[in-house]
Amino acid sequence: MRGMEWNGREIRILDQTRLPRREVWLTLSTTAQIARAITGMRIRGAPALGIIGAYGVAQAALRSKAKTTLGVFRDAEKAGAVLAFTRPTAVNLAWAINRTLDAGRAVVESADRDAIVKTLAEEANFIAEEDARACDAIARVGQEFVVPGARVLTHCNTGLLCTGGSGTALGVIRLAHESGKDIKVLATETRPLLQGARLTAWELGTLGVPHALIPDSAGPALLSRGEVDVVIVGADRIAANGDVANKIGTYSLALAAREAGVPFVVAAPVSTIDLAVPSGDLIPVEERSPDEVLSVLGTRVAPVGTGAVNPAFDVTPARFVTAIVTERGVVRPPFAESLRALVQPSS
Amino acid sequence: MRGMEWNGREIRILDQTRLPRREVWLTLSTTAQIARAITGMRIRGAPALGIIGAYGVAQAALRSKAKTTLGVFRDAEKAGAVLAFTRPTAVNLAWAINRTLDAGRAVVESADRDAIVKTLAEEANFIAEEDARACDAIARVGQEFVVPGARVLTHCNTGLLCTGGSGTALGVIRLAHESGKDIKVLATETRPLLQGARLTAWELGTLGVPHALIPDSAGPALLSRGEVDVVIVGADRIAANGDVANKIGTYSLALAAREAGVPFVVAAPVSTIDLAVPSGDLIPVEERSPDEVLSVLGTRVAPVGTGAVNPAFDVTPARFVTAIVTERGVVRPPFAESLRALVQPSS
Numbered sequence: 001m002r003g004m005e006w007n008g009r010e011i012r013i014l015d016q017t018r019l020p021r022r023e024v025w026l027t028l029s030t031t032a033q034i035a036r037a038i039t040g041m042r043i044r045g046a047p048a049l050g051i052i053g054a055y056g057v058a059q060a061a062l063r064s065k066a067k068t069t070l071g072v073f074r075d076a077e078k079a080g081a082v083l084a085f086t087r088p089t090a091v092n093l094a095w096a097i098n099r100t101l102d103a104g105r106a107v108v109e110s111a112d113r114d115a116i117v118k119t120l121a122e123e124a125n126f127i128a129e130e131d132a133r134a135c136d137a138i139a140r141v142g143q144e145f146v147v148p149g150a151r152v153l154t155h156c157n158t159g160l161l162c163t164g165g166s167g168t169a170l171g172v173i174r175l176a177h178e179s180g181k182d183i184k185v186l187a188t189e190t191r192p193l194l195q196g197a198r199l200t201a202w203e204l205g206t207l208g209v210p211h212a213l214i215p216d217s218a219g220p221a222l223l224s225r226g227e228v229d230v231v232i233v234g235a236d237r238i239a240a241n242g243d244v245a246n247k248i249g250t251y252s253l254a255l256a257a258r259e260a261g262v263p264f265v266v267a268a269p270v271s272t273i274d275l276a277v278p279s280g281d282l283i284p285v286e287e288r289s290p291d292e293v294l295s296v297l298g299t300r301v302a303p304v305g306t307g308a309v310n311p312a313f314d315v316t317p318a319r320f321v322t323a324i325v326t327e328r329g330v331v332r333p334p335f336a337e338s339l340r341a342l343v344q345p346s347s
Numbered sequence: 348m349r350g351m352e353w354n355g356r357e358i359r360i361l362d363q364t365r366l367p368r369r370e371v372w373l374t375l376s377t378t379a380q381i382a383r384a385i386t387g388m389r390i391r392g393a394p395a396l397g398i399i400g401a402y403g404v405a406q407a408a409l410r411s412k413a414k415t416t417l418g419v420f421r422d423a424e425k426a427g428a429v430l431a432f433t434r435p436t437a438v439n440l441a442w443a444i445n446r447t448l449d450a451g452r453a454v455v456e457s458a459d460r461d462a463i464v465k466t467l468a469e470e471a472n473f474i475a476e477e478d479a480r481a482c483d484a485i486a487r488v489g490q491e492f493v494v495p496g497a498r499v500l501t502h503c504n505t506g507l508l509c510t511g512g513s514g515t516a517l518g519v520i521r522l523a524h525e526s527g528k529d530i531k532v533l534a535t536e537t538r539p540l541l542q543g544a545r546l547t548a549w550e551l552g553t554l555g556v557p558h559a560l561i562p563d564s565a566g567p568a569l570l571s572r573g574e575v576d577v578v579i580v581g582a583d584r585i586a587a588n589g590d591v592a593n594k595i596g597t598y599s600l601a602l603a604a605r606e607a608g609v610p611f612v613v614a615a616p617v618s619t620i621d622l623a624v625p626s627g628d629l630i631p632v633e634e635r636s637p638d639e640v641l642s643v644l645g646t647r648v649a650p651v652g653t654g655a656v657n658p659a660f661d662v663t664p665a666r667f668v669t670a671i672v673t674e675r676g677v678v679r680p681p682f683a684e685s686l687r688a689l690v691q692p693s694s
Contacts, residue, residue: 020650186656189640191538191562194648197641201653213640213655215538216564217596221661224598249564251571252599259602293536293560294544296643301541303367306548308560309533314568 003161004048006055006128008121009062013052015042016161016195020202031060031079038086041193045162046236046272047131049087050096054124056083057100061117069116073108076120077101088284089245089313090236091274096127128164134269135165137327142172142232144330145265145323146181150229153186153219156247157199158234158267168234168267170203172325177209185211186228188219190247192292192310216249220256231257235268235324242318242335243280248311254320263322270326273343280315288312350508351395353402353475355468356409360399362389363508363542367549378407378426385433388540392509393583393619394478396434397443401471403430404447408464416463420455423467424448435631436592436660437583438621443474475511481616482512484674489519489579491677492612492670493528497576500533500566503594504546505581505614515581515614517550519672524556532558533575535566537594539639539657563596567603578604582615582671589665589682590627595658601667610669617673620690627662635659 005012011034015024026042028034034056037043043052060079064072080097087093103123104116111119146152152173159170166174176183185204190196197213204211214222222228231253237245244250244266257264277283290308295301302308324331324339331338352359358381362371373389375381381403384390390399407426411419427444434440450470451463458466493499499520506517513521523530532551537543544560551558561569569575578600584592591597591613604611624630637655642648649655671678671686678685 188564189538189648191536191564194643197648197653202650205650205652211653212637213649213653215595215640215657216562217535217538217599218656218658218661220567220599220602221595221658222656224661248562248568252564252567252603255567255602255606256599290559293562296541297646297648299644299646301536301544301644302548302560303552305552306544306558306560309565309569310562311565311568314565314571 004043004052006124011052011055011059013037013043014161016044016199017042019198031056031082035082035086038083045157046090046092046234047163047168047269048161049090050092050271051128051131051164053080053083053093054096054100054127057097058117058121058124061104061120069108069111069113072113072116073104076104087286089286092271095271099127100124131164131269133165134327135163135167135171138168138267138269138325139166139171139175141327141329142265142267142325143176143179145230145232145263145325146172146176146183147229148181150181150183151186151227152183153223153228153231153253154200155188155196155219155233155250155253156190157195159200159203161199161203168269169232170200172232172267173209174207177207183209185209186214186222187211188216188249189213190249191216219253223256223260223262226260228262230263230265232265232267235266235272236313237277237283238266238268238273238324238339239277239280239283240275240336240339241279242321242324242333242339244316244321245280245283245285245313246316248314251314251316254316258320264320265323265325266321267325270328270343273339275340275343280317283315285315286312351390351399353471358399358402358406360384360390361508363391363546364389366545378403378429382429382433385430392504393437393439393581394510394515394616395508396437397439397618398475398478398511400427400430400440400444401447401474404444405464405467405471408451408467416455416458416460419460419463420451423451434633436633439618442618446474447471478511478616480512481674482510482514482518485515485614485616485672486513486518486522488674488676489612489614489672490523490526492577492579492610492672493519493523493530494576495528497528497530498533498574499530500570500575500578500600501547502535502543502566502580502597502600503537504542506547506550508546508550515616516579517547519579519614520556521554524554530556532556533561533569534558535563535596536560537596538563566600570603570607570609573607575609577610577612579612579614582613582619583660584624584630585613585615585620585671585686586624586627586630587622587683587686588626589668589671589680589686591663591668592627592630592632592660593663595661598661598663601663605667611667612670612672613668614672617675617690620686622687622690627664630662632662633659
């Protein structure tokens with residue numbers, strides 16, 4: 001079960017806005033189609049955005065009508081520029097696009113038309129495979145935070161639909177379950193787009209993990225009542241100081257976890273760490289359409305004339321983060337030092 | 348505009364589950380009908396529950412087929428017992444029922460059949476009128492917490508629909524607007540039943556108060572971003588030590604307000620204060636049906652097989668509460684002393 005496929009020519013995605021009621025696969029043949037699928041949240045999740053961005057660059061080269069190798073590469077660059085701006089917060093998108101283009105740039109003067117396409121496609125495939133391996137490693141590394149019988153609270157969706165593998169936070173949860181740890185999961189419904197209610201519940205159900213949905217606002221209250229042993233979430237971007245941008249609502253869970261003395265763990269691949277951004281207040285936070293709040297499942301809830309404020313993400317200060325679980329190991333405070341050592345081990 | 352009427356014989360309520368799309372008035376002629384309307388959230392809000400409980404007692408006496416005054420009073424008591432258990436958290440319900448029955452009990456030995464009915468109905472009317480006056484006083488008293496230009500965050504619905512007057516927290520907001528303070532309101536949508544999106548937005552729109560809806564989980568994030576000047580909420584029960592039970596999600600707002608150094612103000616009538624409950628952990632918190640979370644507006648969101656945890660309220664510790672605004676004035680920490688002095692001024 002995957003949420004995205006690349007057959008060497010076209011990208012196919014499982015439309016995440018239709019789940020769990022319908023499993024609809026979309027074929028994306030052009031950069032514009034990919035961009036619309038991303039902005040429309042048909043595909044989402046930081047690692048998955050990176051992978052589709054890389055495939056989008058490769059596909060643009062493949063479909064380029066340019067006669068020269070450089071012309072093909074320029075078309076790939078143009079696609080990358082379009083896709084990199086579709087969503088501003090997750091750093092994985094720009095990271096994967098740049099990495100794919102860098103691979104192409106390294107051979108553009110020596111390669112022919114076919115070779116540049118092949119290089120870009122190979123790099124995109126490699127990014128996808130690397131993410132799948134990263135998920136497996138994150139799942140293993142994260143086990144130290146899940147004791148047998150743990151009641152685990154998670155937020156939004158961080159599983160196979162939004163990574164190249166079994167997920168980040170949900171990968172940790174999945175492995176804990178498969179290891180026989182007898183865990184129970186509390187999953188936030190994750191308004192406004194209900195990724196928790198629609199996607200996380202669906203993945204947990206498929207995997208047979210005992211779980212219950214909660215309204216987002218109940219998470220902090222359940223923490224205060226002593227009903228949660230650990231909070232595990234993903235991340236869209238981690239600043240150099242350890243501040244974490246993630247789905248709106250993460251901040252309130254981190255705050256309540258600290259108040260309750262419960263570990264707050266972030267599970268994310270190294271590609272999510274952005275050392276170029278010193279602190280969380282400099283991470284761009286996407287403001288999405290008010291319609292997502294004013295309507296639910298396509299039915300208008302709020303009266304005509306009412307507007308909405310709809311930030312897609314919030315920033316959790318590093319001081320509330322117990323640990324960051326990556327494929328290279330656990331990172332702990334002080335994060336400024338530990339994150340730099342993790343990302344740039346040679347320096 | 349009112350959300351409830353009593354014509355001396357029948358109770359009529361504006362069905363809060365149908366707003367804002369439709370304004371449907373329901374006539375409640377029996378105790379069973381009232382109980383179903385309360386459990387089905389067709390009428391809600393702590394003060395309004397008290398008022399309908401009192402009217403329910405009076406109506407049961409009026410409709411009693413008993414031949415004796417005592418028999419009529421016993422039927423009123425039975426109705427009170429049924430209604431008092433419909434929702435456990437808001438103390439106003441049991442408070443108003445007991446107060447109405449106490450008024451009847453005081454005359455039951457001397458009164459005839461008509462007189463006991465009249466006594467109960469008068470007490471119920473008096474409770475409603477008193478609540479309307481309390482709302483006006485709360486609105487005035489609360490003005491010290493709303494500076495001109497303030498950005499006010501509120502939660503759930505605390506206006507005319509759920510009180511006998513202009514509301515508690517929303518009454519403060521309304522008077523601030525009508526006083527020309529040029530305020531802006533951020534209203535949480537209030538999952539699972541969306542009282543903010545459906546009712547608060549409707550009331551604010553009707554009153555012409557500038558406002559925007561936010562997902563519940565965005566409230567703490569907006570507080571952390573410095574976009575809120577004051578949080579004002581209502582209460583369903585206030586313990587003797589100042590702990591506040593209120594709509595689920597209140598706790599996370601209080602926690603974030605403290606973290607941001609923003610005042611967190613509770614507006615509630617004195618009838619909400621329950622000195623018999625020493626602290627918040629002893630307040631019964633109603634757990635409502637998982638269906639409220641699993642479905643939105645009647646459409647199932649979560650996959651089959653997924654359950655939900657759905658506490659209707661949470662408890663905010665007194666240490667996060669800046670002040671409690673009542674019709675008798677502002678109560679400040681230490682609450683154990685100030686609440687006792689407010690409720691029992693003679694002792």
